[in-house]
Amino acid sequence: MxxxxxxxxxxxxxxxxxxxxxxxxxxxxxxxxxxxxxxxxxxxxxxxxxxxxxxxxxxxxxxxxxxxxxxxxxxxxxxxxRYERPEKERTVEETLTLARHLLEALTSDEIGLSAKLGPRASVIVERGADTPRGAPLLTIAAPASQAGASQVAEIVRALVHGELGNPFRR
Incomplete structure (x- = not known):
């Protein structure tokens, strides 16, 4: 049938x-x-x-x-x-969990960057030789999830390795 x-x-x-x-x-x-x-x-x-x-x-x-x-x-x-930072809507633990997801993605074998947790659940990424100079802060619009953290990590990897040009000077 x-x-x-x-x-x-x-x-x-x-x-x-x-x-x-x-x-x-x-x-x-x-x-x-x-x-x-x-x-x-x-x-x-x-x-x-x-x-x-x-x-x-x-x-x-x-x-x-x-x-x-x-x-x-x-x-x-x-x-x-939709992905702007709704600080008032997230608990401290939820925010820290998102930061840990990003840190894990950035320091994974696949991405391979040097990074550490910073103040207020931020993640600080070590510059590479090809990282463009510019403002220390850059917004990346992404879902607040483990999958979103993986996508952010891929963009940060490309930025650190100079593959995106200099987004600070658009």
């Missing part, structure tokens, strides 16, 4: 277009002192894809949005806002 729903299952893939993802990445580059983990960029690209689709249902093409509003930047801002 065959499964009647087997033919109706769509191929699993990203829920966003490559154009939307590229637009969100470009918007993220223009935001000073903030970097975004891949999952945040993907969520924003999915939102942007949906916004463009809604516009198309009303006869507005994706290109037409550019003359009035930067939807890519707006989608990224809305998604990233």
């Amino acid at each position: 065959t499964d009647p729903t087997a033919d109706s299952v769509a191929a699993v893939g990203p829920a966003y277009s490559s154009e939307a993802y590229a637009a969100v990445v470009k918007a993220g580059r223009s935001h000073r002192n903030t970097l975004y983990v891949p999952s945040v960029l993907e969520q924003a690209a999915e939102l942007l894809t949906d916004l463009w689709s809604a516009g198309e249902r009303h006869g507005v093409t994706a290109a037409e949005w550019g003359w009035t509003v930067d939807l890519a930047s707006g989608a990224l801002d809305v998604v990233a806002r």
Whole structure:
């Protein structure tokens, strides 16, 4: 007996277009002192894809949005806002747990950075020879989870090794 729903299952893939993802990445580059983990960029690209689709249902093409509003930047801002630091909503133990997740990810064999816990549940990462000079503080928008910490660690690794250029001078 065959499964009647087997033919109706769509191929699993990203829920966003490559154009939307590229637009969100470009918007993220223009935001000073903030970097975004891949999952945040993907969520924003999915939102942007949906916004463009809604516009198309009303006869507005994706290109037409550019003359009035930067939807890519707006989608990224809305998604990233979810991950701003809600200090009042987290217990001290929850905050310390997140810092420990980040420290573990940064010092893992895969990432291999030198880091230590700092004041107020911060994590201090040792600069490398290729680490760009700049402000000592850089925001990275990411989910407050162990998976988010792993994504942050990958961005910090790339920053320490000079692979991101100098995000302090955008």
